[in-house]
Amino acid sequence: MSQSLLLLSYLIGSITFILGLRMLSKPESARRGNLIAAAGMTVSILATIFLYINPDSHEHLHNHLWIFGGLVIGTILGTYAARKVKMTAMPEMVSLFNGMGGACAMLISVVEFHGDSAAHMIKMLVIVLGAMIGTVSFVGSMIAWGKLNGRIKDRTIPGAQVINFILFAGIAALAVLVIGGYVSVPAYYFYALLLLAAIYGGLFVMPIGGADMPVVISLLNSFTGVAAAFGGFLYNNPVMLTGGILVGSAGTILTMLMCKAMNRSLKNVLIGSFGGQKAAAAGAPKEKISYKEIPLNDAAVLMAYAQKVMIVPGYGLAVAQAQHTCHQLELLLAEKGVEVYYGIHPVAGRMPGHMNVLLAEANVPYEKLLEMEDANDIMSSINVVLILGANDVVNPAAKDNPASPIYGMPILEVERAEHVIVNKRSMNRGYADIENDLFSRPKTSMLFGDAKSVLQDLIAELKLL
Amino acid sequence: MENLTSLFTDESTYRLITIVMLSIFLGIELISNVPSVLHTPLMSGANAIHGVVIIGAIIVMGKAAPTDYLALALGFMAVILGTLNVVGGFVVTDRMLEMFSKKKKSA
Numbered sequence: 051m052s053q054s055l056l057l058l059s060y061l062i063g064s065i066t067f068i069l070g071l072r073m074l075s076k077p078e079s080a081r082r083g084n085l086i087a088a089a090g091m092t093v094s095i096l097a098t099i100f101l102y103i104n105p106d107s108h109e110h111l112h113n114h115l116w117i118f119g120g121l122v123i124g125t126i127l128g129t130y131a132a133r134k135v136k137m138t139a140m141p142e143m144v145s146l147f148n149g150m151g152g153a154c155a156m157l158i159s160v161v162e163f164h165g166d167s168a169a170h171m172i173k174m175l176v177i178v179l180g181a182m183i184g185t186v187s188f189v190g191s192m193i194a195w196g197k198l199n200g201r202i203k204d205r206t207i208p209g210a211q212v213i214n215f216i217l218f219a220g221i222a223a224l225a226v227l228v229i230g231g232y233v234s235v236p237a238y239y240f241y242a243l244l245l246l247a248a249i250y251g252g253l254f255v256m257p258i259g260g261a262d263m264p265v266v267i268s269l270l271n272s273f274t275g276v277a278a279a280f281g282g283f284l285y286n287n288p289v290m291l292t293g294g295i296l297v298g299s300a301g302t303i304l305t306m307l308m309c310k311a312m313n314r315s316l317k318n319v320l321i322g323s324f325g326g327q328k329a330a331a332a333g334a335p336k337e338k339i340s341y342k343e344i345p346l347n348d349a350a351v352l353m354a355y356a357q358k359v360m361i362v363p364g365y366g367l368a369v370a371q372a373q374h375t376c377h378q379l380e381l382l383l384a385e386k387g388v389e390v391y392y393g394i395h396p397v398a399g400r401m402p403g404h405m406n407v408l409l410a411e412a413n414v415p416y417e418k419l420l421e422m423e424d425a426n427d428i429m430s431s432i433n434v435v436l437i438l439g440a441n442d443v444v445n446p447a448a449k450d451n452p453a454s455p456i457y458g459m460p461i462l463e464v465e466r467a468e469h470v471i472v473n474k475r476s477m478n479r480g481y482a483d484i485e486n487d488l489f490s491r492p493k494t495s496m497l498f499g500d501a502k503s504v505l506q507d508l509i510a511e512l513k514l515l
Numbered sequence: 516m517e518n519l520t521s522l523f524t525d526e527s528t529y530r531l532i533t534i535v536m537l538s539i540f541l542g543i544e545l546i547s548n549v550p551s552v553l554h555t556p557l558m559s560g561a562n563a564i565h566g567v568v569i570i571g572a573i574i575v576m577g578k579a580a581p582t583d584y585l586a587l588a589l590g591f592m593a594v595i596l597g598t599l600n601v602v603g604g605f606v607v608t609d610r611m612l613e614m615f616s617k618k619k620k621s622a
Contacts, residue, residue: 067564068541074560074608075549081612084560088605091567095601098570104578111577113587120576120591124598131599132606143607144559151566151600157593158571161579161586172528268558274565279535281571286527292538293567299542301561304554311551396551403555407611421552 052101059097060289066090067293071300094289095121105286137411138368141404142198145267148274149191155184155277156244162284163240173284174229178240180280182221182247187273189251194263194270197255206257217250254320262319265308269316272301311396314459341477344495346504349471350511356433358389360425362462363405364398366439366474370501373412376438379505380414382512392418393425393435393462395443425462432467438501439473445486455484470494473504556611563604569597 066086073083102111111117128147135143159181166173196202207213224243228236258266279294281287309316344352353359367376380390392414398405406419420428429435437444440462447454448461464470470493477489477496488494497504549557576590 063567067567068545070560070564071542071545071557074557075546075553077550077553080553080556080560081609084556084563084605084608084612087560087564088601091564091601091605094567094570095573098573099577102574102577104574107578109578111574113576113579113581113590116587116591117573117576117594120572120594121598124595125602127595128599128601128603129606132603132610135607140555140559140607140611143603144555144562147566147600147603147607148562150596150603151562151568154566154572154593154597154600155568157589157596158568158575161575161589161593164585264555264558271558271562271565274568275561278565278568278571281568283531285571285574286531287570287574288531288534290567290570291531291534293564295535295538296542296545297561297565299539300546301542301558303543303546304549304558304561307546307549307551308554311554396554403552406552407555421550 053103056097056101056103057288059093059101060287063090063094063289064292066093067289067296071296136371137408138371139199140407141264141267142195145191145195145198145263145270148267148271149188149195151274152184152187152189152191152270152277155274155281156181156188158281158284159184160244163237171229171231174231176280176283178225178229178243180277180284181240181244182225183273183280184277185244185247186251186254187270187277189248190255190270190273191267193252193255194267197258198263202256204257204259207253210253210257214250214253217246217253221246221250258319262314265305265314265316265319268301268305268308272298272305275299275301308397341489341494341496344471344497346497346507347511349495349497350508350515352469352471353383353388353434353436353508354386354512354515356388358391358428358432359383359434359436360391360393360420360429360432360464360467362393362395362398362435362437362440362444362464363409364395364438364440364443366501368399368404368408369439370503372438372500372502372505373408373414375502375505375509377409377412377414379509379512380418382509386512386515390418391420391425391428391432393422393429393464394419395422395440395462398440398443422460422462426466429463429466434469434471435464435467437464437470437472438505439475441474441486442484444488445484446488446491447484447486464488465491465493468493471497473497473499473501475500556608559604559608559611563601563608566597566601566604569594569601572597 067090070083070087073079099117159177162177193202221243224239227233228239233239255266275294275297279291279298282291282294383390394405409419442456444462444464446465448456448459451457472489472494489496572590572593576594579586579590
């Protein structure tokens with residue numbers, strides 16, 4: 051009886067995961083989808099605690115005090131962290147939680163390894179693979195987290211491919227030794243394997259640039275899914291299996307979609323961003339870009355007397371936390387009878403959809419945010435485009451320079467508007483580290499400074515008009 | 516070798532493999548048409564779902580003998596980490612999505 055109840059709960063869990071993912075992929079149902087999956091998870095967890103019967107001893111689970119202790123601690127910490135985190139820091143939060151899942155899978159495998167170090171081959175295979183993938187995912191996510199919050203800098207390791215190959219060979223050899231039971235003290239080899247997997251996870255993420263982190267986190271996310279699925283194999287547990295595999299495959303597809311939105315291949319991302327092209331670009335003679343600056347009051351006048359203004363936010367807006375100030379500027383312009391739109395490039399900022407989340411936080415109405423295609427459709431009717439810390443997503447080289455590494459990436463075609471005002475902190479290149487000749491075009495004028503303070507100054511000027 | 520062929524004769528293993536195959540295709544189908552606005556929340560939601568690994572942690576913890584301190588300690592850690600993944604993941608996703616829905620209502 052209790053067994054069928056348990057299986058029924060697992061079935062409910064699996065169905066809610068499927069429904070949840072389905073609903074999460076549509077804006078109108080996304081929030082409910084998330085809650086449904088959460089409910090299914092709760093059912094599965096409670097059913098496991100009270101109904102699971104250990105197939106070896108035919109006993110129910112004990113140590114309830116410990117289990118609930120862990121659940122309570124995790125819930126308090128998790129809720130606190132998730133509620134406190136700033137909107138701009140969401141990406142690293144996701145990465146951190148992903149790492150926790152990877153570590154959890156790793157620990158399970160470690161315990162199982164010690165519980166049954168003479169297990170038969172298939173069980174050992176499942177334990178070793180789960181431990182390995184969990185470790186890679188854990189360490190990789192931690193590095194990604196460190197990179198996103200700026201604690202770890204991008205670093206290309208010389209000969210990384212050779213090192214990775216050696217590591218990989220070492221991991222494979224150790225795995226064969228442990229799984230095949232060819233060694234007398236498998237524990238040493240098992241821990242050596244975990245160590246190598248940890249190093250591999252670190253090296254895997256280390257050379258990848260900060261702006262590609264979303265793709266990497268998505269990939270590590272699907273790794274953790276696979277690690278969870280190995281747990282499902284280990285315990286013959288259908289809900290772990292479906293949950294893990296669903297995330298594994300959906301996560302892989304999501305990773306591909308993100309790459310596609312950036313017009314980058316996954317391989318390119320993983321090899322360490324624009325590595326190849328960077329060398330080529332360095333060889334070419336660097337020309338000084340000529341550009342003109344625009345005084346603040348001129349910029350304010352230009353916008354105040356425009357009919358239509360489009361704001362193009364980018365990474366710079368997120369870094370400066372300027373979303374609220376930006377919304378104030380928008381309201382002020384609207385008061386003066388200007389139509390204000392936001393042109394949102396799908397990969398502006400640190401994560402796809404990042405700008406939507408930020409601007410939504412500042413209460414910018416949903417329908418003001420134009421997706422790239424819609425923004426481009428009305429671009430020629432726009433009088434002033436104000437670019438706030440976006441660079442590569444407006445770089446015309448993506449359209450007309452086949453030699454450019456970002457050639458072919460869809461961009462916001464701001465040069466079709468009447469005037470373009472670019473706010474940047476300096477003339478430094480954007481993430482892709484390539485020149486942007488938008489800045490030297492006759493229609494373009496530069497407005498240097500931190501996005502937030504520039505916006506505040508613009509607001510002050512506008513109020514004087 | 517006998518171990519490997521048993522993969523297909525052992526019915527429960529066979530069932531698990533069937534689940535895996537179907538889930539792979541289902542996962543691909545579910546996600547294939549997502550607007551880019553939802554990439555981040557979707558990733559975060561999927562992140563919470565793989566927290567289902569917590570069930571493994573609970574089983575490890577629950578079947579540990581009271582004197583098996585290694586299993587108890589590691590299992591306890593695993594339960595905490597898994598819970599962080601699940602709870603944190605769902606709460607963060609909800610926070611991201613809350614903003615979208617609020618906007619739509621006021622519009």
